[in-house]
Each structure stands twice: as C-alpha cells, then as structure tokens.
Amino acid sequence: SKFVYFFGKDVTDGKSSMKDMLGGKGANLAEMANLEIPVPPGFTITTEVCVLYLKKKNYSAEVLKQVEEAIDRLEKQNKKKLGDPEDPLLVSVRSGARVSMPGMMDTVLNLGLTDKSVLGLAKKVNDERFAYDCYRRFIAMFGDVVLGVEFRKFDSLITDKKKELGVKSDTDLDSIALKELGERFKEVIKLEKGFEFPQDPKVQLQMAINAVFDSWNNQRAITYRKLNGIDDTWGTAVTVQTMVYGNRGNTSGTGVAFTRNPSTGEKKFFGEYLINAQGEDVVAGIRTPKYINTLGNEIPEAYSQLVDICQRLESHFKDMQDIEFTIQEGKLYMLQTRTGKRTAAAAVKIATDMVAEGLIDKETAVTRVKAENIDQLLHPRIDPKAKLDIIAKGLPASPGAAVGKVVFTAEAAQEMAEAGEKTILVRTETSPEDIGGMAAAQGVLTVRGGMTSHAAVVGRGMGKPCVVGCGDISIDLKSALFMVNGFTIKEHEYITIDGSIGSVMIGKIDLIDAEINYDLRKLLTWADEIRTLGVRTNADNPADAALARELGAEGIGLCRTEHMFFGEDRIPAVREMIMAEDEKARKKALKKLLPMQKEDFLGIFRSMKGLPVTIRLLDPPLHEFLPDKEELDEKLRELETSGDCGKIDEIKKVIKRVVSLKEINPMLGHRGCRLGITYPEIYNMQVRAIMEAACELTAEGIEIVPEIMIPLVGLVKELSLSREEVCKTAETVMAEKGMKIDYKVGTMIELPRAVIIADQIAKEADFFSFGTNDLTQTTFGFSRDDVSKFVPIYQKAGILEHDPFAVLDQEGVGELMKIGIRKGRSVKPKLKIGICGEHGGEPRSIVFAHQIGIDYVSCSPYRIPIARLVAAQSTI
Ligand code: ADP
Ligand code: MG
Ligand code: MG
Numbered sequence: 001s002k003f004v005y006f007f008g009k010d011v012t013d014g015k016s017s018m019k020d021m022l023g024g025k026g027a028n029l030a031e032m033a034n035l036e037i038p039v040p041p042g043f044t045i046t047t048e049v050c051v052l053y054l055k056k057k058n059y060s061a062e063v064l065k066q067v068e069e070a071i072d073r074l075e076k077q078n079k080k081k082l083g084d085p086e087d088p089l090l091v092s093v094r095s096g097a098r099v100s101m102p103g104m105m106d107t108v109l110n111l112g113l114t115d116k117s118v119l120g121l122a123k124k125v126n127d128e129r130f131a132y133d134c135y136r137r138f139i140a141m142f143g144d145v146v147l148g149v150e151f152r153k154f155d156s157l158i159t160d161k162k163k164e165l166g167v168k169s170d171t172d173l174d175s176i177a178l179k180e181l182g183e184r185f186k187e188v189i190k191l192e193k194g195f196e197f198p199q200d201p202k203v204q205l206q207m208a209i210n211a212v213f214d215s216w217n218n219q220r221a222i223t224y225r226k227l228n229g230i231d232d233t234w235g236t237a238v239t240v241q242t243m244v245y246g247n248r249g250n251t252s253g254t255g256v257a258f259t260r261n262p263s264t265g266e267k268k269f270f271g272e273y274l275i276n277a278q279g280e281d282v283v284a285g286i287r288t289p290k291y292i293n294t295l296g297n298e299i300p301e302a303y304s305q306l307v308d309i310c311q312r313l314e315s316h317f318k319d320m321q322d323i324e325f326t327i328q329e330g331k332l333y334m335l336q337t338r339t340g341k342r343t344a345a346a347a348v349k350i351a352t353d354m355v356a357e358g359l360i361d362k363e364t365a366v367t368r369v370k371a372e373n374i375d376q377l378l379h380p381r382i383d384p385k386a387k388l389d390i391i392a393k394g395l396p397a398s399p400g401a402a403v404g405k406v407v408f409t410a411e412a413a414q415e416m417a418e419a420g421e422k423t424i425l426v427r428t429e430t431s432p433e434d435i436g437g438m439a440a441a442q443g444v445l446t447v448r449g450g451m452t453s454h455a456a457v458v459g460r461g462m463g464k465p466c467v468v469g470c471g472d473i474s475i476d477l478k479s480a481l482f483m484v485n486g487f488t489i490k491e492h493e494y495i496t497i498d499g500s501i502g503s504v505m506i507g508k509i510d511l512i513d514a515e516i517n518y519d520l521r522k523l524l525t526w527a528d529e530i531r532t533l534g535v536r537t538n539a540d541n542p543a544d545a546a547l548a549r550e551l552g553a554e555g556i557g558l559c560r561t562e563h564m565f566f567g568e569d570r571i572p573a574v575r576e577m578i579m580a581e582d583e584k585a586r587k588k589a590l591k592k593l594l595p596m597q598k599e600d601f602l603g604i605f606r607s608m609k610g611l612p613v614t615i616r617l618l619d620p621p622l623h624e625f626l627p628d629k630e631e632l633d634e635k636l637r638e639l640e641t642s643g644d645c646g647k648i649d650e651i652k653k654v655i656k657r658v659v660s661l662k663e664i665n666p667m668l669g670h671r672g673c674r675l676g677i678t679y680p681e682i683y684n685m686q687v688r689a690i691m692e693a694a695c696e697l698t699a700e701g702i703e704i705v706p707e708i709m710i711p712l713v714g715l716v717k718e719l720s721l722s723r724e725e726v727c728k729t730a731e732t733v734m735a736e737k738g739m740k741i742d743y744k745v746g747t748m749i750e751l752p753r754a755v756i757i758a759d760q761i762a763k764e765a766d767f768f769s770f771g772t773n774d775l776t777q778t779t780f781g782f783s784r785d786d787v788s789k790f791v792p793i794y795q796k797a798g799i800l801e802h803d804p805f806a807v808l809d810q811e812g813v814g815e816l817m818k819i820g821i822r823k824g825r826s827v828k829p830k831l832k833i834g835i836c837g838e839h840g841g842e843p844r845s846i847v848f849a850h851q852i853g854i855d856y857v858s859c860s861p862y863r864i865p866i867a868r869l870v871a872a873q874s875t876i
Contacts, residue, residue: 003049004066007033008041008077016317021046023237025096028337035316037309038333041077042091042241043070047098050213050235070240071205078242083201087124088117090134090243093208095215097236100338102457103432104224105215105236106145108208109278110138110243112201118182129175130248136182137278139197142204143185146211149192157184169287171276205240212238220432227439244333246326247278251299254279254326256452257292257306259314262322262342262460263399263451265349269293269307271323272450279324279335282452288469289450302332313337318359319368320350343399343460344373345517352519362526363876369523371843371870376400376463377520378862380511382498389506392484394445394470396502397456402443402465403508405492408477410437412491417441424495426482428475429468430455438464443497445504447473465499473504516551516865524552524865527872533849534856535867536614538836540564542603548861552868555611556604557769557858558709558836561686562620564600565593574625579657583681590685597689605697605704614707614769614834614858615690616748617683617722621671623661632658667783672712672748673722683722684729691733694741707744709769714753719764748836749824750774755816758823762831768824769858770817772837772845776804779813805838808845818852825853834858843870850874 005013005022007030014022014030022030026044033039049063059067075081080089090112095105113121113135122131140154158170161177173181186197198204215221216236225232246254257271272289274281275298282289296303306325309332313321322340326333342350351365360368382388382401404422407413410433413425417440425441427434429448438444438458443465446455450469459466473484480491487506489495496509516524536557537548541564545556565574570593577589605613636651663669676683687708694704708730710722723745730743747754747761750771754761758768777784782791784805794800801807808814824831834856839845841863849857850871859867 002066003046003063004043004070005030005046006041006043006070006073007039008074010077011073014044019098020234021048021237023047023096023098023239024100024338025094025336026237026239029239029241029335031316032313032334032337035312037312038331040242040244040333040335041074042239043067043074044096044237044239045209047235047237050216050237051233053210053213054216054235067209074240074242082112082205083114083117084120085116086120088112088114088120088201090121091205092239092241092243093205093212094239094241095212095236096239097216097230098234099228099230100341101221101224101228101230102341103454104221105218106212107280108138108141108145108211109280110134111142111204111208112243113138114199114201116199117201125248127248129178130245132175132178132182133173133247134245134278136178136185139182139185139189141280142197142208143189145215146207147189147193149189153188153192154185157181157188170281171287209238209240212236220435223436224432227435241335244326244328244335245278246274246328247276248329250275251330252276252326252328253295253299254282254324255289255292255295256282256322256324257310258320258322258340259310260320260340260346260350262320262340262346263396265342265346265353267353269310270451272452279326282450288448289452299327299330302327302330305332309334315359318354318364320346341457341460344369344376344463345399347373348377348517348519348523352522363530365523366527366530366869366872367876369869371866371873373463374520374865374869375862377516378514378865381500381514382496383510383512386510388503388509390503391487391489391506392470392472392504394467394502394504395451395456396498396500397451397453397468398444398459398462398464398466399500400443400463400465401496401498401500401509401511402441403494403496403511404442406482406489406495407437407441408475408480408482408491410434410440413437413441424497426473426475427455429453430458438462443467443499445470445473445495445497447471447475459499465497467497467499467502467504470502470504513862520865524868527868528552530875531868531871532875533846533854533871534834535864535871536612536834536856536858537861537864538840538858539604539861541600542607544861545604545607548864549607549611551861551864553611553861553864554856556608556613556615557834557840557856559604559613559615560619561597561615562618562624564597565618565625567596570596571625575654577682578622578625578661579654586679587681590681594685594689597686598693601690601693602697605693605706606702609697609702609704612705612707614709614746614767614836615686616709616711617673617676617686619672619675619711621661621663621666621669622675623658623663623666626654626658626661629655629658629662667777667785673710673718674712676710676722676725677718680725683725687726687729688733691730691741691743692737694743695733695737695739698739698741699737705742705744707746707767709746709748709767711748711771712750712774713747713761714751716757716760716764719747719761723764746832748774749817749820751778752816755820755823758820759827762824762827765824765831767832767834768820769834769836770820770854772808772813772817772835772839773805774837775816776809776813776837779816780804780809807842808839808848810848814848814852817854821853832856841867846870847874 012033016031019027022044093108118135122128143149144151253275255273261270271292320340324336347369351368354360355365404424407423413423416423423441424443426445446468455468475482494508496505536555537553538558539545540560573592580586713719744766746765746767748771836858840857841859
C-alpha cells in the first residue's frame with residue numbers, strides 16, 4: 001500500500017479530501033499543488049505510518065523504500081542533493097494531524113545543513129551570512145525538537161551575543177557572529193547529549209521524522225487533544241518539503257494571513273509579516289511583525305500575487321483560509337492553507353456574508369458556527385457606564401471582557417480555578433505549555449506577540465478574552481508583580497481586560513451581557529427554518545420569560561413555582577403556611593399567597609402571550625423554605641439572654657417544626673406530588689392562581705394554554721389523583737369566571753419507575769417532560785448535590801467521560817428515555833414530549849434529544865440561541 005504521497009510540479013498524489021491520511025497540512029499542500037499554486041515540492045508520510053511507528057518504534061522495509069524513492073524524486077525536481085557539499089538540498093520536516101493543532105507538535109527547518117554543506121550553500125548563493133543564519137537556526141531547532149535540548153539554552157546564547165556586540169535584533173548579527181553561535185550550539189548539544197551533532201543529512205532526516213511522530217505524544221499535544229476532544233489514536237503525518245528562504249535579504253520575508261478578519265469576520269485581508277525572516281519568527285514574537293497591507297509597498301508583485309491566490313483559495317475551499325507564505329527574493333511560495341480559526345462573532349459574520357456572496361447556502365452557513373462558541377457572543381462586555389482606569393493598551397486579540405486576579409503561571413491559574421477563583425493569566429508570551437492555564441483563566445494578557453501569536457490564536461479558539469503585545473508591561477516574577485506606566489500590580493490583585501479593544505484596567509470593572517446582533521439574528525432565523533426540534537425556556541419570572549422570548553424561545557418548558565415562594569414578600573406567608581397546625585390554618589395562609597402567585601402568572605403569561613407555558617406545581621421539600629436550624633438556635637440563645645419571653649416561644653415553635661420536617665434524604669423524601677397529595681390545598685391554591693390568571697387574560701383577548709405539570713410521579717395513582725384534584729379546581733374557577741379555557745395536565749418523567757410504566761402514565765397525561773436532572777440522579781443513584789466529591793475523580797480515572805449532570809448519559813439515562821418515549825407513544829402516538837433540566841441547553845444532549853424524537857428542549861434563556869442552532873445542525 002501507499003505510505004508516501006508526493007506533491008510538486010509533475011506529480012501530485014494527494015488532495016485535500018485525504019486529511020485522515022495526509023494530515024490537514026499535507027492534504028492541503030497537495031491540493032494547492034493541484035491548483036498550480038506555487039508550493040515548494042515535497043512529500044507526506046501518512047498518519048498510518050505514525051501509528052505503526054509509535055507502536056513498534058521502527059519502520060517496515062516498504063515504508064523506508066517509499067521514503068527513499070520520494071527523496072530521490074525531490075532531489076531530481078530540485079536538481080540538488082541532500083548533503084551535497086557544493087549545493088545542498090535543504091528541507092523542512094513538518095507535522096500535521098487530521099485537524100489542526102496549532103503549535104502543538106514540532107517542525108524542523110533547514111534540515112540538510114552540515115559543517116561542509118553550509119560552506120557550499122554560502123558559496124552557491126554568495127551570501128555567507130544567510131548560510132550561517134540557516135545553520136544556527138537548524139542546529140537550535142534540531143537540538144530542541146529532535147534531541148530535546150531546551151530551546152532557551154540556545155536562546156540565551158543569542159541574547160548574550162547580542163549584548164556582547166551591542167545590537168538589538170537578530171538581523172543585526174553578522175556572519176561571523178552567526179557562525180560562532182552555530183559552533184556554540186553544537187557544543188551545548190555535545191555537552192547535554194554526549195554525542196556530536198549529526199553530520200549526515202539522511203541521519204538528520206530520519207531522526208527528525210521520528211521526532212515529529214513522537215511529538216504526537218508530547219504532553220502539550222495530549223492536553224490539547226483532551227481539551228478539544230481529538231482522538232488520541234489518529235497520529236500525525238510528516239511532510240518533508242523543499243526549503244524556501246524568507247531570510248535572504250530585503251526582498252525576502254515570511255508571513256501568515258487570514259483571508260478575512262478572524263476576530264470580527266470583516267471581509268478584509270488580514271495578516272502579518274516580517275522582512276528577512278524565517279517562518280517561526282512571526283509566531284514566536286521575536287520581532288514585532290508588520291501589518292500585511294504595507295507588504296504591498298515593500299514587495300508589490302509578490303503581494304498582489306498573494307492577494308490573488310488567497311481569493312482563489314477562499315472560493316475553492318468556500319471558507320475563510322489561514323495561510324502561511326514565504327517570499328524568497330521577490331518570489332512567492334505558499335506553505336500552508338487551512339480553514340481559519342475564528343471568534344464566534346467572526347464565524348457568524350463570515351457565514352452570513354458568504355451566503356450573501358453566493359459562496360455557500362443557508363444550511364452550510366448554519367453548520368459553520370460552533371454552537372458552544374456563540375456563548376461567547378452572549379458573554380459579558382464592559383458596562384459602558386463603568387468608570388475605566390485604563391492603565392495600558394495592547395492588541396485586541398480575542399474579544400470579550402474578563403475580570404480576575406493576576407497570576408503569572410499556568411499552574412497558578414489552574415490551581416486558583418480549582419479553588420473557584422477567577423484569574424487573568426499574565427505572561428511575557430504564552431507557549432503551548434500554557435494552554436491548560438489559559439483554559440482555566442478568565443482571560444489572558446501578554447507582553448509580547450502579535451495578532452497571530454500563540455496567545456491570540458489559542459485565545460480566539462477558546463473564546464477566551466485576550467489582550468496581547470502589551471509592551472509597556474514589565475513582569476517581575478521574583479517579586480510576583482508587574483509594572484506598567486507607573487502602576488504596580490501585585491499577584492492576586494484584580495484587573496480587568498477587554499479583548500475587544502485591547503485595554504487593561506485596574507480592579508473589578510462591571511460587566512454586562514451582550515446582545516444578539518443582526519447577523520446572528522439572521523443565522524438563527526435560518527436555523528429556525530431548518531430545525532424540527534422545538535426550543536422552550538426555563539423561566540419563572542416575567543423578566544426571564546421576556547428575555548427568553550427575545551432570544552427566540554417558543555414557550556416555557558419549565559416554570560418552577562417554588563422560586564416564586566422565595567420572594568422577599570412571600571416567605572412570611574409561605575412560612576405561615578408551613579407552620580400551620582391544621583388544614584384550616586394552612587388554607588388561611590395559602591389565601592395570602594394566592595394573589596401573589598396569580599400576579600406572577602399574569603406577568604409570565606403576558607410576556608409569553610400566545611405561547612405555551614408549562615407550570616410545574618410545587619416540588620421541593622417544605623423545610624427548604626424554613627430558616628436554618630443553627631441560625632434559629634443562635635437567635636434563641638440571644639433572646640434567652642435578653643429575656644423576651646413572647647418571642648422565645650415563637651422561635652421554639654419554629655425550631656420544633658424545622659426538626660419535625662427534617663429528612664435524612666430530602667431529595668428522596670416528602671416532595672413533588674407526594675406533597676400535593678398529602679396537602680392538596682397547596683396544589684389547589686396554585687392551580688387556582690394559574691386558572692384565574694389564564695381566565696383574566698383570555699378575557700383581555702390574550703390566548704393562554706396553561707400546561708400544568710405534576711412532578712415526581714412514580715405511580716399511576718399519584719398522577720390520576722393529582723390530575724383529578726387539578727381538574728376539580730380548574731373547573732371550579734372556570735365556572736366562577738363563566739369561562740372555558742383549554743388547559744392541559746401532564747407530568748414529569750424523572751423516576752425510573754415512571755419510565756417503565758410510561759404507557760400507563762400516558763393514559764393520565766396530556767404531555768411528558770423528562771426531568772433529566774432528577775432522572776440522572778435517580779438512575780445513577782448519585783446525589784446531584786454531592787457529585788463534586790467523586791465525579792471529577794471518576795473522570796480523571798476514565799470511569800466516567802463526562803459529568804452526567806452536565807452531559808446527558810445516553811447509554812443509561814438516554815436509553816431509559818427511549819423506553820419512556822416508546823411506551824408513552826404506544827398509548828398516545830402524538831404525545832408531546834419535552835426535556836427540561838440542564839441537558840436541554842447542552843449541545844450533545846440536544847442532538848440526542850432530536851434523534852430520539854423529543855418534541856422540544858427547554859433551557860435557561862441564554863442557552864436558547866445555542867439550542868436553536870444545535871437543533872438545526874442536528875438535522876443537517
Ligand atoms: P506549525 O504547524 O507549527 O505552523 P509548520 O510546519 O507550519 O509548523 O512550520 C513552522 C514554520 O516554518 C511556518 O511558519 C512555516 O511557514 C515555516 N516553514 C515550514 N516549511 C517551510 C519550508 N519548506 N520553507 C520555508 N519555511 C517553511
Ligand atoms: Mg511550530
Ligand atoms: Mg503552520
């Protein structure tokens with residue numbers, strides 16, 4: 001079989017659809033070669049070889065033979081030979097997985113240089129400085145990537161050299177200095193490794209290929225895969241490619257660009273470049289790169305060719321591209337193209353623009369935005385009314401504002417996050433080792449680097465607010481502080497950053513939520529046209545209901561009435577109801593609550609006018625509404641010392657009631673319909689409030705279909721009895737008002753027993769709603785309030801992949817849901833079934849809900865846009 005794919009002038013074996021085998025980089029280099037875009041020739045060794053190599057640490061004879069042949073062909077095309085002392089062929093050895101993992105794995109440039117061939121190169125191009133620049137770069141990269149000698153050891157030698165010569169930039173180093181640096185680098189390697197820097201290019205190449213394959217398993221690559229859900233078994237491809245030189249003087253250079261602005265999505269060529277530099281220099285932040293548009297003045301021909309190629313690439317791939325290029329003495333070469341990472345805002349703008357441009361259709365546009373990412377758009381920004389003490393400005397690398405305590409290391413950010421603390425990670429520049437810390441921090445601030453620096457790219461990918469290149473900052477790690485423009489900020493002091501404009505502020509600035517812009521609205525409208533799954537909201541007050549409607553909710557899937565009981569003005573009446581010694585006293589207290597509940601429903605119905613509203617009758621155990629026992633004891637002690645006898649008795653009574661209501665396991669205790677059945681007057685009051693509100697609004701001409709939901713049903717009789725009571729009250733109210741209103745009575749399915757007898761339950765229910773929080777709790781036997789003690793450990797140990805309270809457990813809970821749906825609909829084929837609970841807003845769970853035939857999901861207001869989008873994506 002084929003292990004090595006060539007790309008170049010006459011032969012190109014691969015194409016862009018072969019990413020699984022060739023990696024993204026290799027496949028797209030082949031595609032560009034096919035499009036006759038100038039690409040230096042090379043070949044790609046497949047990911048399959050990587051997987052085999054990582055298992056056995058060697059290669060089959062066939063692989064070696066095919067590599068040999070490819071080198072041969074490469075030498076012929078270039079009319080140069082590896083290691084030729086007169087005119088050596090130099091190559092880069094590049095990694096590339098199926099999906100891009102920016103900067104996670106390693107690349108070696110200028111491979112093929114030796115003590116001998118460097119002389120040949122110098123002579124051939126008549127530029128000694130250039131040759132030694134390549135050689136010292138190669139030795140350092142090879143030392144770092146292949147031999148595992150820390151890069152900073154080489155870097156500090158460069159710094160020393162610059163100091164010694166009194167120069168600032170690497171480009172100021174002359175050929176003598178560069179040559180000497182190369183010698184020093186080799187000494188470092190000898191000292192560290194105990195052997196000489198290899199002088200045989202074939203040996204160099206083999207070692208470099210091995211190292212790239214091995215880099216699949218380095219720690220930062222593993223972490224990156226974990227964070228991004230990338231399969232560990234894929235492996236990386238290796239591409240060996242003819243070198244082109246951006247470091248050959250002032251008509252040479254290198255850069256990276258995006259075909260559109262990856263931060264805002266604006267249709268404008270966007271990028272950075274450096275004159276007289278090699279690839280890594282731009283990303284590494286060694287020199288500050290220039291904006292791409294000035295390249296038009298410096299090397300006009302190459303620039304216009306670049307713009308042209310970028311346009312071709314974009315219309316070919318029908319998506320925004322992220323490209324790498326190098327110009328060698330005025331001649332342009334493309335070195336990489338891939339789908340560009342972008343912020344959520346940019347994703348939305350690009351997708352909608354491309355539909356307008358006729359490049360893609362609406363269905364495609366809807367798939368172009370990652371649902372989890374639109375969360376970013378609904379994320380906080382700085383309150384325009386807030387007073388800002390801006391202490392520094394950097395580049396706006398990843399939008400959104402973040403507030404947190406200053407930390408200087410990734411570890412600190414992670415530790416603080418575990419302790420529930422919010423942080424801003426402040427670094428000179430970030431490197432791939434920092435990604436764990438970046439994920440844990442609220443935002444990232446760097447001193448060096450441009451819009452395409454590591455921090456910027458990763459920040460945008462994560463949706464993490466990020467300000468980079470804030471050059472005024474100087475970090476003093478020893479004293480754990482940073483200084484900027486006369487301010488000193490210590491570790492753990494609060495700062496605020498605004499990644500949308502690049503500002504840094506002292507202290508905690510007020511943030512506000514963002515609103516949905518025109519483009520997002522348009523995209524979501526398309527999603528609505530495509531999806532079949534309904535999206536409702538969980539809301540229990542008029543404000544949330546109105547917000548949810550604004551965000552596109554098609555009704556309320558869960559209105560928790562107990563939340564209304566907690567209101568300042570309610571709690572005394574609620575307590576009176578609970579303290580009541582008999583039914584009569586209880587009814588008296590409930591009478592006080594009735595107008596308040598009715599007021600709530602009037603408000604909610606009004607904000608939802610015309611849309612269905614599902615109201616769950618009281619669910620939690622009553623003791624939740626009473627004060628804490630310890631607080632009461634405390635108060636009692638106080639009163640006893642002050643001798644206020646009247647109040648002492650009162651408190652004692654409350655304490656007695658608290659004690660009598662105490663349950664060992666309240667979540668499995670006297671709650672849900674069990675309460676409704678033992679104290680029917682509570683549910684009666686609630687139903688009366690609902691029906692009176694509905695009647696009044698109907699009289700006003702606002703059509704309301706209340707859906708009354710009975711919680712925690714496990715036995716058919718629980719539901720039939722509750723239903724009877726609900727209907728009795730409803731009929732009474734309607735008779736009183738002289739009106740007839742359509743209302744429904746349904747139930748939560750949140751106990752395994754309810755699932756199993758769902759066919760019987762369906763006979764008594766107008767609708768089902770899976771309460772997936774409780775269903776998860778009761779299926780696993782995990783108390784959802786105590787899972788944090790062991791679920792993270794389960795996840796680390798690989799016992800559980802996700803927290804089942806966050807991501808629906810499809811295998812267990814999901815299977816139960818399928819049974820419930822099947823049984824329910826065996827009795828009522830059109831039975832309406834929804835999901836409420838946290839899972840209703842979680843993308844993977846929403847896809848599952850769509851697949852198993854759920855009618856609607858219900859989630860908190862800010863998750864609604866996500867749910868609308870995922871629901872559409874589920875159908876495509
Ligand atoms: P990464 O995946 O980290 O971006 P790359 O393999 O793309 O690594 O290479 C790192 C840098 O080296 C890039 O800037 C790239 O453009 C440059 N580079 C890679 N191969 C060559 C080559 N053959 N000639 C010149 N520059 C190269
Ligand atoms: Mg790299
Ligand atoms: Mg690259």
